[in-house]
Amino acid sequence: MVKKMAYDLTRRGLVFGIVAALGSYALPKAGEASPWSEVGYDRLWIRNSKGEELTIRHWDGRRYDPQAVKMLSWLWRDWKDGDAAVYIDPMLFTFLANIQTNLSMNAGAPCRIDMNSGFRTERRNATIEGAARNSYHCIGRASDFNLRSFPPTDVYRMASALNVSGLGRYRNFTHVDTGQTGRRWAGRGMSL
Incomplete structure (x- = not known):
């Protein structure tokens, strides 16, 4: 059960689509389906850092499934701070599903997302070295993750090709958020 609601999900608009790829990745044609049940533009295969x-x-092609958004929001919860949870911006799920599906297509097999950090309470966020004070993690609009079989550099390139809003490149993970479009950065010791 989701404990707290950050904003009204029914008022959020959907921006969906794939932007032309950059680099060496082959993107499927718009509307092309995934050959796997676990991975697709309308679904996610994800594991949080607690092992769930x-x-x-x-996504049903017209709208987000409210029950699925609740279940994913619970998976995103801050289990390290009393299971605090908020509704997660469903556009984040769309970004992650697009990244996951495109890289799985390149790998020829479904690749699970391993989420390192989803929602964080402000209290816990303040204890994390290097975390932004006004982090999108604290309002349910961010995820730090890895994609099985791909280094963070490849995940970053695909996310950039798909024009996700906020994108950070780190040595051991990739950050994606639904903040202002076009923000790009690299963690300490990394370059874009």
């Missing part, structure tokens, strides 16, 4: 795993369809 979920494969779920969150």
Whole structure:
């Protein structure tokens, strides 16, 4: 059960689509389906850092499934701070599903997302070295993750090709958020 609601999900608009790829990645044609049940543009296969795993369809082609959004929001919760939770911006699920599906297509097999950090309470965020004070993690609009079989550099390139809003490149993970479009940065010792 989701404990707290950050904003009204029914008022959020959907921006969906794939932007032309950059680099050496082959993107499928718009509307091309995934050959796997776990991975697709309308669903996610994801595991949080507590070890809980979920494969779920969150988008029906017209709208987000409210029950799926609740289940994913619970998976995103801050289990290190009393299971605090908020509704997660469903556009984040769309970004992650697009990244996951495109890289899985390149790998020829479904690749699970391993989420290192989802929602964080402000209290816990303040204890994390290098975390932004006004982090999108604290309002349910960010994820730090890895994609099995791909180094963070490749995940970053694909996310950039798909024009995700906020994108950070770090040595051991990739950060994606639904903040202002076009923000790009690299963690300490990394270059874009």
